[in-house]
Amino acid sequence: MEPPSSLPLAASQGGRPLTDRPGRIRGGKLDRDLGSPPPKAIPPRKARHAAECERLEQLPNIGPSIASDLRSLGIAHPQELAGRDPHALYVALCEKTGKRQDPCVLDTFMAATAFMGGAEARPWWDYTAERKARYGVL
Numbered sequence: 001m002e003p004p005s006s007l008p009l010a011a012s013q014g015g016r017p018l019t020d021r022p023g024r025i026r027g028g029k030l031d032r033d034l035g036s037p038p039p040k041a042i043p044p045r046k047a048r049h050a051a052e053c054e055r056l057e058q059l060p061n062i063g064p065s066i067a068s069d070l071r072s073l074g075i076a077h078p079q080e081l082a083g084r085d086p087h088a089l090y091v092a093l094c095e096k097t098g099k100r101q102d103p104c105v106l107d108t109f110m111a112a113t114a115f116m117g118g119a120e121a122r123p124w125w126d127y128t129a130e131r132k133a134r135y136g137v138l
Helices: 064-072 086-097 103-116 124-135
Strands: none
Touching: 064 086, 064 103, 086 103, 103 124
16 A cells, blocks of 8 residues: 655655654654644753852752742842842742742752852752751741
8 A cells, every 4th residue: 555645755664654644753752743832942951060050040959930939039140149048038038929938948048049159059958957947937
C-alpha cells in the first residue's frame, strides 16, 4: 500500500511516512503538534556564587513566585538582597499582601540573603531550625 503523496517519506525508515496524521511528526521528542507553540524558554540556570546572579530567578531557591514577591517589595536585582534583614522582608511581604505568609517564605528569604552575603547555596529548609530558634512561631 502506497502512503498518501502529501506525507513526507523517511528514507531511513524504508520509505514509511514520518507521520500518520498531517501536522504531526511521529517519534521521540518531536512527537508534537507542529501547529502548537514551541516549548517555553529554559529558565535561567541557578547561580553557584552571588557574583553570578543577574536576575532574581537565578538565586538558589527562588522561582518566579518568590521573585515576583521580592519585586513587589522593590527588590529588582539580587545584589539588593545583600545585607538585608530577611525577617523585615517577610514582615513587609505580609503587610503588602494583607495576609500571613507561610513561614517557609522566611526560610527562603534567609537562604537568599545569606547566599547574596557570600554563604554557600543551601536549600531553604536548611534554615528552618534557625528561623524557629530566632523567631519562634510566626
